[in-house]
Amino acid sequence: MIAANPLGADVLFRIGPLPISGAVVTTWVIMALLAGGAALASSRLRAEPSRWQAVLEMLVEGMAGQIEDTMRTPPRPYLPLIGTLFLFVLTCNLAPLLPAVRAPTARLETTAALALIVFVAMHGYGIRTRGLRRYLAHYLEPNPLLLPLTLLSELTRTLSLMVRLFGNIMSHELVIAVLLSLAGLLLPVPIMALGLLIGAVQAYIFAVLAAVFLGAAVGAIEAG
Amino acid sequence: MDTDLIKIASIIGAAVAVSFGALGPGLGEGRAVAAAMDAIARQPDSAGTLSRTLFVGLAMIETMAIYCLVIALLLLYANPYIAH
Numbered sequence: 127m128i129a130a131n132p133l134g135a136d137v138l139f140r141i142g143p144l145p146i147s148g149a150v151v152t153t154w155v156i157m158a159l160l161a162g163g164a165a166l167a168s169s170r171l172r173a174e175p176s177r178w179q180a181v182l183e184m185l186v187e188g189m190a191g192q193i194e195d196t197m198r199t200p201p202r203p204y205l206p207l208i209g210t211l212f213l214f215v216l217t218c219n220l221a222p223l224l225p226a227v228r229a230p231t232a233r234l235e236t237t238a239a240l241a242l243i244v245f246v247a248m249h250g251y252g253i254r255t256r257g258l259r260r261y262l263a264h265y266l267e268p269n270p271l272l273l274p275l276t277l278l279s280e281l282t283r284t285l286s287l288m289v290r291l292f293g294n295i296m297s298h299e300l301v302i303a304v305l306l307s308l309a310g311l312l313l314p315v316p317i318m319a320l321g322l323l324i325g326a327v328q329a330y331i332f333a334v335l336a337a338v339f340l341g342a343a344v345g346a347i348e349a350g
Numbered sequence: 351m352d353t354d355l356i357k358i359a360s361i362i363g364a365a366v367a368v369s370f371g372a373l374g375p376g377l378g379e380g381r382a383v384a385a386a387m388d389a390i391a392r393q394p395d396s397a398g399t400l401s402r403t404l405f406v407g408l409a410m411i412e413t414m415a416i417y418c419l420v421i422a423l424l425l426l427y428a429n430p431y432i433a434h
Binding site (some may be wrong): 292297347 | 404
């Protein structure tokens with residue numbers, strides 16, 4: 127056995143009957159860091175930005191611009207959700223840079239939770255923007271005969287959102303484990319550097335696809 | 351004896367799944383990138399829109415390969431026909 131089972135759970139400890147895996151603890155730490163950092167950064171906002179505030183403003187404006195380009199609608203209502211998803215997935219993907227930390231996104235349960243958030247938000251934003259009746263009517267739109275396929279595509283694109291992130295990050299981890307067991311210490315280093323690129327690109331893709339799905343649900347763009 | 355046979359078949363199945371699952375998306379992604387390169391060479395102004403669409407499209411194509419990888423991992427690590 128080269129690596130631990132990538133599909134199984136590594137239970138660290140239990141709270142009552144609830145098993146808590148290492149990935150969950152890592153996400154808690156990342157959530158605390160992101161939320162604490164954001165609270166700290168936004169508590170002292172000034173009209174003349176300091177260096178940190180300028181960096182943060184650039185980040186937020188860049189994300190808003192990307193969302194606007196993708197969804198072709200004012201980005202303000204979607205910026206909190208999609209921006210948080212992007213930052214969270216990016217931090218999760220880059221967490222293995224620290225020693226002894228594994229990427230939480232390399233576990234199926236983390237990506238399943240993220241995809242579920244997008245799934246619920248899709249319908250939530252769709253109903254809020256269009257109203258329940260018109261939102262339900264858009265499922266019958268090109269032709270009512272296609273309803274089963276439309277419903278199926280709702281499910282499969284959430285599933286593929288989950289499996290894509292999980293598969294990319296986990297397979298990269300597996301490749302590093304295999305190389306480490308075959309070739310020793312230094313050879314995996316360039317592959318790990320490639321992992322930085324993979325992590326950033328996958329976070330970007332997750333956020334853009336979430337934006338595309340939300341845009342399709344509110345009727346701003348055609349479904350991807 | 352019987353589980354041994356299932357294990358052999360699972361390993362071969364995993365290898366076949368990954369190899370053929372990489373073949374199709376590889377060809378498809380190559381065509382997509384080539385078409386995007388062509389478009390960017392013709393219209394460098396729209397490079398931003400093109401590369402964003404390309405990224406999303408590549409992610410969609412790549413999902414097929416990832417599905418095959420997951421099937422292979424299921425066969426190797428969580429095979430329902432072998433009692434673990």
